[in-house]
Amino acid sequence: MAVYTDVSEDELAKFIGGYDIGELLSFKGIAEGVENSNFLVHTGRGNYILTLYEKRVAEADLPFFLGLMEHLAQRGLNCPLPVHNKSGGVLGKIAGRPAALVTFLDGLWIRRPSTRHCAAVGEALAQLHLAGEGFKLQRPNSLSVASWRPLYEQARPRADSVQPGLDKAIAAELDVLEKSWPRGLPHGVIHADLFPDNVFFLGETLSGLIDFYFACNDALAYDVAVCLNAWCFEADHSYNVTKGRALLQGYETRRQLAAKERDALPLLARGAAMRFLLTRLVDWLAVPDGALVRPKDPLEYFRKLRFHQSLKSARDYGLE
Amino acid sequence: MAVYTDVSEDELAKFIGGYDIGELLSFKGIAEGVENSNFLVHTGRGNYILTLYEKRVAEADLPFFLGLMEHLAQRGLNCPLPVHNKSGGVLGKIAGRPAALVTFLDGLWIRRPSTRHCAAVGEALAQLHLAGEGFKLQRPNSLSVASWRPLYEQARPRADSVQPGLDKAIAAELDVLEKSWPRGLPHGVIHADLFPDNVFFLGETLSGLIDFYFACNDALAYDVAVCLNAWCFEADHSYNVTKGRALLQGYETRRQLAAKERDALPLLARGAAMRFLLTRLVDWLAVPDGALVRPKDPLEYFRKLRFHQSLKSARDYGLE
Numbered sequence: 001m002a003v004y005t006d007v008s009e010d011e012l013a014k015f016i017g018g019y020d021i022g023e024l025l026s027f028k029g030i031a032e033g034v035e036n037s038n039f040l041v042h043t044g045r046g047n048y049i050l051t052l053y054e055k056r057v058a059e060a061d062l063p064f065f066l067g068l069m070e071h072l073a074q075r076g077l078n079c080p081l082p083v084h085n086k087s088g089g090v091l092g093k094i095a096g097r098p099a100a101l102v103t104f105l106d107g108l109w110i111r112r113p114s115t116r117h118c119a120a121v122g123e124a125l126a127q128l129h130l131a132g133e134g135f136k137l138q139r140p141n142s143l144s145v146a147s148w149r150p151l152y153e154q155a156r157p158r159a160d161s162v163q164p165g166l167d168k169a170i171a172a173e174l175d176v177l178e179k180s181w182p183r184g185l186p187h188g189v190i191h192a193d194l195f196p197d198n199v200f201f202l203g204e205t206l207s208g209l210i211d212f213y214f215a216c217n218d219a220l221a222y223d224v225a226v227c228l229n230a231w232c233f234e235a236d237h238s239y240n241v242t243k244g245r246a247l248l249q250g251y252e253t254r255r256q257l258a259a260k261e262r263d264a265l266p267l268l269a270r271g272a273a274m275r276f277l278l279t280r281l282v283d284w285l286a287v288p289d290g291a292l293v294r295p296k297d298p299l300e301y302f303r304k305l306r307f308h309q310s311l312k313s314a315r316d317y318g319l320e
Numbered sequence: 321m322a323v324y325t326d327v328s329e330d331e332l333a334k335f336i337g338g339y340d341i342g343e344l345l346s347f348k349g350i351a352e353g354v355e356n357s358n359f360l361v362h363t364g365r366g367n368y369i370l371t372l373y374e375k376r377v378a379e380a381d382l383p384f385f386l387g388l389m390e391h392l393a394q395r396g397l398n399c400p401l402p403v404h405n406k407s408g409g410v411l412g413k414i415a416g417r418p419a420a421l422v423t424f425l426d427g428l429w430i431r432r433p434s435t436r437h438c439a440a441v442g443e444a445l446a447q448l449h450l451a452g453e454g455f456k457l458q459r460p461n462s463l464s465v466a467s468w469r470p471l472y473e474q475a476r477p478r479a480d481s482v483q484p485g486l487d488k489a490i491a492a493e494l495d496v497l498e499k500s501w502p503r504g505l506p507h508g509v510i511h512a513d514l515f516p517d518n519v520f521f522l523g524e525t526l527s528g529l530i531d532f533y534f535a536c537n538d539a540l541a542y543d544v545a546v547c548l549n550a551w552c553f554e555a556d557h558s559y560n561v562t563k564g565r566a567l568l569q570g571y572e573t574r575r576q577l578a579a580k581e582r583d584a585l586p587l588l589a590r591g592a593a594m595r596f597l598l599t600r601l602v603d604w605l606a607v608p609d610g611a612l613v614r615p616k617d618p619l620e621y622f623r624k625l626r627f628h629q630s631l632k633s634a635r636d637y638g639l640e
Binding site for chain 2: 006007008009010012023024025026027028029030031032040042047104106107108110111112201202
């Protein structure tokens, strides 16, 4: 929750002058998103979001992310549409950082999702998967199974300081995941980070998806597994099967899961839990003692992993 | 630069439902302001700022701050206007905190003020002082000379860790200020914190003043001294007399400074520098080693204090 880079009015005026979006009326840093610096830009023409890409986003990936948003929006998905500047491009530079301007989406993100919200996000995820067909650029998932062991090695020396036994538990799970990771499932463009703060609602109506900066090509069902982790657990860490069923049914109103995708779901959910456990663990250990800002709790995902390991069948997620 | 309190959609809907401002369309935390949590609220009726008052603002002072904004706005000053809820009040509660909704002001704050910006802020400050006449509530300045020694005592044990000799220099200056602090100057409502991030511009036209949460009753010329500190020094810590002259002339287009106010200016400027030096020093020392967020540099105000001490006459600020 931070703006990392401030922007002077001269730089901003020069940048906005490169777009045909009217007079600049207001400019405010938004306290959401941890990877980039985001600003709300209000002009005579409307509201926009200006994003400055900080070092955690590779500049070489930006054409994929921005091109994907344009591709999806043109196919009817409600997502931010990159605005073309007067030279026709969508990527500029401000304060020494790559920067892009996208349209503003109305809506609020839901702090406490209901079953209906879960159904809506399942449906929107399938719409994203279908709308992504035909997108020409490729980006492998840099946070899939091959990346987990290096992340584990990075966190390993101090993993047990977060919870005794964590090191060993992760190592054992990694052995399983590396050996059994599902291959040959239907592939396509996935969001890979569709957490509640990336989904906007107006009431119970889903109004848009944002933050495509982890999007990549991977198994579509892995994206479903990420969403089960992100949307269907309660604050007490219990899995809510009613929400899980709603999410999966919502998904299948638009795209049917194949038998092998259904069978793979528990392993994919374990993998998704491992991915967020590991990145959160590395971030957690990188923060000096006594810091005012604490990163997200890695153990939330360790508990979710334990749940997925305990499942007897994919039906336990609520699959019909 | 932080949102301290997040708000659930249920609480928000309930709160917004208490106002006659249309349907809620968007809600975003703003990464500006360090004392309170601020959110941009977009509804069918327009844009608003929702402020949740955190513990550094005393709840008993809120009627003064909100009443003052209404008083000033009604007298033609461009500042946020508190919105009355359906019960007629301007103060509510959300997430356990006192909260108020005010109108949104267009404009940007200026990171690198020019001489023209300084002239405009001088004029607006005088307009504020005149518009404040007749406001019935009173709030003494809790950060004036009587508060400085207790702040110094708080910072004293580690002051020299910030810069060797700082303890002794502050002690000597406090002796002077307590003995010679100007009394009997024209009093009224002052802003007391009119830094660049609290003044909005559209181009070179000042579009509004915000953040009245240090406003109080005190010598009007003290507010001028705060602005000289906040607006007229360059990044290399040198005083820009052209900017100082512009600010003072801008002020005097609306309100003439009395002879005794002019004479008092160097001492008032030393006091204003001391006030910000001390509060920044206390904040600086309160942050644990290694924290990701550093507070503002107290030594910036020590350098400004040294400049004010070196002046031979109030004319050195650019007074005609």
